[in-house]
Amino acid sequence: MIYFGVDIGGTGIKVGVVSPEGKLLHMDSAPTQAALGYEVLAADIAALINKIMSEKGISLDEVGGIGLGCPGSIDDKNGVVIYSNNINMTNAPLCDEVKKHIDKPVYIGNDANCAALGEYFALNDSSIEHMVAITLGTGVGGGVIINKKIYTGFNGVAGELGHTSLIMDGEQCTCGRKGCWEAYASVTALNRDAIRAAEKAPESQLAKEIAANGGKSNGKILFGCAKNGDETAIAVMNQYAKYVAAGIVDLINIFQPEYLVIGGGVSAQGDYLLNPIRKYVSAETYGGSLVKNPEIRMATLGNDAGIIGAALLAL
Numbered sequence: 001m002i003y004f005g006v007d008i009g010g011t012g013i014k015v016g017v018v019s020p021e022g023k024l025l026h027m028d029s030a031p032t033q034a035a036l037g038y039e040v041l042a043a044d045i046a047a048l049i050n051k052i053m054s055e056k057g058i059s060l061d062e063v064g065g066i067g068l069g070c071p072g073s074i075d076d077k078n079g080v081v082i083y084s085n086n087i088n089m090t091n092a093p094l095c096d097e098v099k100k101h102i103d104k105p106v107y108i109g110n111d112a113n114c115a116a117l118g119e120y121f122a123l124n125d126s127s128i129e130h131m132v133a134i135t136l137g138t139g140v141g142g143g144v145i146i147n148k149k150i151y152t153g154f155n156g157v158a159g160e161l162g163h164t165s166l167i168m169d170g171e172q173c174t175c176g177r178k179g180c181w182e183a184y185a186s187v188t189a190l191n192r193d194a195i196r197a198a199e200k201a202p203e204s205q206l207a208k209e210i211a212a213n214g215g216k217s218n219g220k221i222l223f224g225c226a227k228n229g230d231e232t233a234i235a236v237m238n239q240y241a242k243y244v245a246a247g248i249v250d251l252i253n254i255f256q257p258e259y260l261v262i263g264g265g266v267s268a269q270g271d272y273l274l275n276p277i278r279k280y281v282s283a284e285t286y287g288g289s290l291v292k293n294p295e296i297r298m299a300t301l302g303n304d305a306g307i308i309g310a311a312l313l314a315l
């Protein structure tokens with residue numbers, strides 16, 4: 001038996017063949033025709049699945065089910081996308097529409113929640129009951145596993161961990177609110193802070209590399225300069241680690257998960273970024289060393305987490 005996991009993004013649809021052990025066996029993708037509505041999206045998803053089935057010689061009998069990971073507010077019980085701004089869908093019965101093309105059980109979940117589920121499965125330890133996953137990228141996404149299940153709230157939109165308040169009336173967030181954790185802990189925020197610091201220290205290596213990159217910063221420049229001993233870059237990195245850690249402390253105080261997993265572009269930094277985060281977290285978590293602390297680690301599945309997690313909905 002195999003399962004199809006579908007990662008629906010604003011620009012592309014990725015479909016993966018996933019084994020019952022949660023291994024990604026094969027993947028293909030197609031552009032998302034976001035403006036054409038959910039019927040076209042469902043037909044495109046089905047066409048991509050059919051293409052993979054014929055190429056790989058997979059019969060319909062071998063397919064256990066299809067899982068869809070989609071950004072936005074999802075009614076997972078009824079298989080409906082309530083609202084997704086970047087794919088232009090409102091109250092779209094996407095599961096039923098896909099089922100019209102391929103007669104198999106179809107499930108749906110929020111994409112960040114699917115990624116969290118994928119990372120939970122990748123821990124490969126059935127004794128773990130609670131886990132929080134965060135993704136530090138353009139924004140800050142997240143997913144919460146409670147009692148081995150994704151927690152979605154009564155309306156399917158729980159787990160928006162990036163839009164918790166870090167600094168009252170602070171930096172403008174994309175959601176309309178000010179001072180969200182995302183406005184400090186996303187890679188977008190890290191780049192902004194690197195540029196600001198470089199402006200104040202024009203002689204720093206960070207400032208020179210940003211200037212050479214057309215005034216834009218990125219993780220490679222910032223962490224590269226910090227590893228080279230550039231004090232401006234090190235200060236930006238330490239402040240960033242503190243912002244990330246502050247939000248993690250809140251999540252640990254609320255959920256007390258066994259694991260907290262960090263995904264997204266910064267996860268490539270490994271212990272270089274994790275160690276300062278761990279230091280701040282262990283100093284500030286409620287109960288300190290008197291209680292067992294959750295293990296903080298980087299995600300392992302990278303961009304495949306969403307596809308694998310979506311397939312796991314069907315599994």
Ligand SMILES: [Zn+2]
Pocket residue numbers: 162163164173174175176177180182
């Ligand atoms: Zn926000």
